[in-house]
Amino acid sequence: MASTEDGRASQDAKLDALHEKLTDAVEQLVSGEDWARALAFAARFRARSFNNTLLIWIQHAAAFDAKLVPSPMPSYVAGYKQWQQLGRQVQKGQPGYQILAPVTGRFASANPSDPASWRRLNRSEKPKPGEVARSKMIGVRPAYVWDASQTAGDPLPSPPAPTLLEGEAPAGLWEGLAAQVYASGFDLVRVPDEASIHGANGMTDYGAKTVSVRENMDPAAQAKTLAHELGHVLMHGPDQPEARQHRGIGEVEAESVALMIGAAHGMDTAGYTIPYVATWAAQVDGKEPVEVVKATGERVRAAALRILEQLDTTQIGNGTPLGLDLDPAQRVAPERRAVAMYEVAHPASTLAATRSL
Numbered sequence: 001m002a003s004t005e006d007g008r009a010s011q012d013a014k015l016d017a018l019h020e021k022l023t024d025a026v027e028q029l030v031s032g033e034d035w036a037r038a039l040a041f042a043a044r045f046r047a048r049s050f051n052n053t054l055l056i057w058i059q060h061a062a063a064f065d066a067k068l069v070p071s072p073m074p075s076y077v078a079g080y081k082q083w084q085q086l087g088r089q090v091q092k093g094q095p096g097y098q099i100l101a102p103v104t105g106r107f108a109s110a111n112p113s114d115p116a117s118w119r120r121l122n123r124s125e126k127p128k129p130g131e132v133a134r135s136k137m138i139g140v141r142p143a144y145v146w147d148a149s150q151t152a153g154d155p156l157p158s159p160p161a162p163t164l165l166e167g168e169a170p171a172g173l174w175e176g177l178a179a180q181v182y183a184s185g186f187d188l189v190r191v192p193d194e195a196s197i198h199g200a201n202g203m204t205d206y207g208a209k210t211v212s213v214r215e216n217m218d219p220a221a222q223a224k225t226l227a228h229e230l231g232h233v234l235m236h237g238p239d240q241p242e243a244r245q246h247r248g249i250g251e252v253e254a255e256s257v258a259l260m261i262g263a264a265h266g267m268d269t270a271g272y273t274i275p276y277v278a279t280w281a282a283q284v285d286g287k288e289p290v291e292v293v294k295a296t297g298e299r300v301r302a303a304a305l306r307i308l309e310q311l312d313t314t315q316i317g318n319g320t321p322l323g324l325d326l327d328p329a330q331r332v333a334p335e336r337r338a339v340a341m342y343e344v345a346h347p348a349s350t351l352a353a354t355r356s357l
């Protein structure tokens with residue numbers, strides 16, 4: 001049918017336009033400083049893919065230039081209906097930001113290890129007895145989100161903002177990262193100074209299965225270093241040969257993970273991260289910085305997300321409006337949401353607060 005084909009063509013054109021926007025955004029990241037900014041920004045929007053984070057960033061910047069939004073940085077973004085669920089309405093004249101939403105299909109197989117055995121299920125079809133069912137991404141489609149500042153309605157609760165003493169690490173961060181180092185089968189060694197580890201701040205030894213961090217730095221720097229080494233542990237082990245091709249890429253990835261972990265805790269690591277990342281990125285032969293950015297962005301985001309999900313520290317919101325992470329049944333009146341969200345951020349420590357609801 002012609003109308004379907006027209007729809008298809010306009011969908012393809014939208015996807016092409018989105019891809020162009022994305023390429024533009026990536027091209028803005030060629031300098032070390034922009035890369036660090038993009039990572040800090042992505043830490044704030046870590047529930048989204050790295051590509052979608054960049055799409056939101058560039059379209060919000062355009063809305064700011066057009067004086068449609070008050071701040072150059074988005075706060076929370078959600079879809080039209082999601083804002084309605086939170087008692088807020090997108091305001092007239094506010095453009096939605098196009099992102100790429102995954103399209104998934106359900107598949108079933110009686111022999112999951114054989115890739116050829118998977119068959120697509122129809123909408124209401126159930127797997128046959130003995131079959132395993134799995135959702136898989138089969139494509140993308142354009143979807144729209146709006147920033148909180150483009151909506152009006154019920155007040156948005158805000159999470160407790162972490163405030164850091166200079167030199168101090170965010171509460172619980174060191175302990176949470178250390179637990180993940182141990183869970184990965186590594187021992188954690190505190191060494192007195194850089195002379196003990198070849199002049200470095202930290203060192204990961206895959207053979208001896210140790211992570212070393214020097215103690216003669218501020219606690220904040222020690223926690224950031226531990227996040228960097230945990231990035232190496234998770235991303236660059238001997239069982240991941242494809243990730244070990246170039247030390248420069250490994251260092252860019254580990255330090256980028258550390259920046260995202262820091263940013264999620266209100267810690268500004270840019271002063272250290274920018275020169276570090278720039279120095280190592282420059283040593284990756286035969287690759288333009290923009291290629292390095294494209295190649296590591298999603299891996300870095302995934303590793304940082306994995307680490308952040310296992311921490312019970314107080315973290316800055318992940319770009320999803322507060323309240324949407326909860327089951328609809330758990331949603332409560334706006335004035336109570338702050339407490340409910342605090343519980344999500346702090347699963348272990350707020351039983352008392354939950355009970356007092």
Ligand SMILES: [Zn+2]
Binds near residue numbers: 228232250251254
């Ligand atoms: Zn390193």
